[in-house]
Amino acid sequence: MDTLAEAVLAGASRAELLEEKVPDQYRAVHLRAEDAGMFGDRQDKDVRDSLRVGLVPMPPLAPDEALIAVLASSINYNTIWSAMFEPVSTFSLLRRLGRQGGYAARHDLPTHVIGSDAAGVVVRVGPGVRRWQVGDHVVVNPAYVDDQEPSTHADGMLGVGQRAWGYETNFGGLAHYAVVRASQLLPKPGHLSWEEAASTTLCAGTAYRMLVSGHGARIKQGDIALIWGATGGLGAFAVQLVRNGGGIAVGVVGSSEKARLLKDFGCDLVINRNDLGIGEDQPGAGQIELGKRLGAVIRGELGEDPHVAFDYVGRATFGTSVFVVRRGGMVVTCGSSTGYQHEYDNRYLWMNLKRIVGSHIANLQEQWECNRLVQLGRLVPVLSEAYPLDRVGEAARLVQTNGHVGKIGMLCMAPAPGLGVTDPGLRATIGESRLTHWRRAVSEHLGVGEARQAAHVPS
Structure with a gap:
């Protein structure tokens, strides 16, 4: 593990984090462009065959971006689409983004770092970032939007340049580091662990837009x-x-x-x-x-x-x-x-x-309101299991075959589950049993066997 990652895990101050060198490479779950046709006509496109874990190059940071030390992430169904290279290979999406030139060209690489959820610590910010600073604990909204596009200012999801981060962009969350735009950042709820916090943004925000937002069903009593x-x-x-x-x-x-x-x-x-x-x-x-x-x-x-x-x-x-x-x-x-x-x-x-x-993901305002519900304890995580990063194939396979419930978390930099809680008082008020309902249910109701228990980190 590099010295910057060690400083993050040690709880280093902002000044101490800035003193450490950003590594030239980092560990990440990725796909390879050369594998895009590997499944051919196979009926079972087993994602364990395409997902790789290894070192990838660290990209340069654009002025409006932040570099996040990712403590935890989670598996979403777009992870499965990416790893199956369906309905299209995501490398075609990266090539299209890269053709814009400038900083967008960074995304067109022979490796694609995937993952659309993340919780972690800001370790660098570009010169155009104003609201966030090194040392902040954050979660990431997966809506990647162009703030210079007029329609974005009516609804971020309507912009032609809107993309799903970590699916239609590179440098996603299933990694030790991730690159995000400042407009994707939200404060991490202090009563949640890293893996709990990382399991909420994509799914909770999407459900919020679909059901609560004025852009969705606007459900009422x-x-x-x-x-x-x-x-x-x-x-x-x-x-x-x-x-x-x-x-x-x-x-x-x-x-x-x-x-x-x-x-x-x-x-x-x-x-x-x-x-x-x-x-x-x-x-x-x-x-x-x-x-x-x-x-x-x-x-x-x-x-x-x-x-x-x-x-x-x-x-x-x-x-x-x-x-x-x-x-x-x-x-x-x-x-x-x-x-x-x-x-x-x-x-x-x-x-x-x-x-x-x-409906698609959530704009920043919708995601902010949804995250506020999480911060208040009105929405609780539905995390059922947490795997270490090198077992990503097994975790993703569970989602691919619908062998899971709730969300499957991934420990990235975090060495163990349960870390990252900065507001234990609120956690106690909400109740440990309520926050961990889905993890207990996996063993109590779904009868997880010894082999599956051995495959992941006990929660």
Whole structure:
């Protein structure tokens, strides 16, 4: 480990951090451009085969950027897309960014450092950075925007230059260091450990924009929200946001174990999709029949149809979402982990005045408001496991095969879980059991075996 990293781990002051040399190379999870065609026609594009951990060159810092010593990160589904080189190789995205020239050219490299979450310590800032300084504890908003683009000032997510950091850009968060724009930084909640803090930004911010923001569903008291994949990273934050706003959360999960976990978490109505015959891939007309079964269960329990469907699953569920929401209801969508080609019967959309709203990450204001909820303890992490960086392949494989719940954390510079808490008083007030609910659930409800326990750092 380099001397700057050692100083970070020792809790060095701002002056001491500035005295240390930034290393020429750093350890990072990365992909190689030469591997982009490695999977060919393989049915199972196992991400353990493409993810690499090793040294990469340290890039120069642009004037509006900060260099972060990353203590922890997490796995998101865009990590899986990156490592599968689907739907396109991210190296094509880096080449497109690099063609802008100037500092953008740095991103077009034969290695791509991935990862769209991070918590850590600022160790350098460019001369154009005003609000942040070396030594600050931060988390990173993955929305990478161009502040010189006019539409960015209306909504950062509408800018043509908006990108997902660590997916459409290089130098992401699954590494010992990361390069971010100053407009991505937020204060780290002091009551959370590094790995807990790193598990909140992408998924919680995305769910906030989809459900709470004026750019999404704008849920209100009494609204019924159907949440697919309610024990996943996005879904588990969605359940909290709906209930915090006085809404009624209806969570759909894929096993009895996950159903029990979600009930313990406080979801108002939990539905095991296997009980209704809802599989992984049922597009087309069959989704109407499934919608009738699902709608009957919801009406039987709550007396009404949902106001909102929260759908990041995509192809396997989208037609059912459009069918099952009430007249004038909304389907808010992102991601599409089961496929991007959605089928639905437009009669149920147009004749019942329903709406479909696309959503993507969150702008800085939305992310700031969401982070404030985390800081207040109104949103809690849904971290279920924490792996060391060199086991990233196993961690990502769990997400790829849907063998996880909540968020899978990655320890980057942090030598052990549980570090980084600077406000133990607030942590005690919120309650250790509430903050670690999902980690306990993995062993208690999901029966993690000895082999899997051995594969990660105990939390």
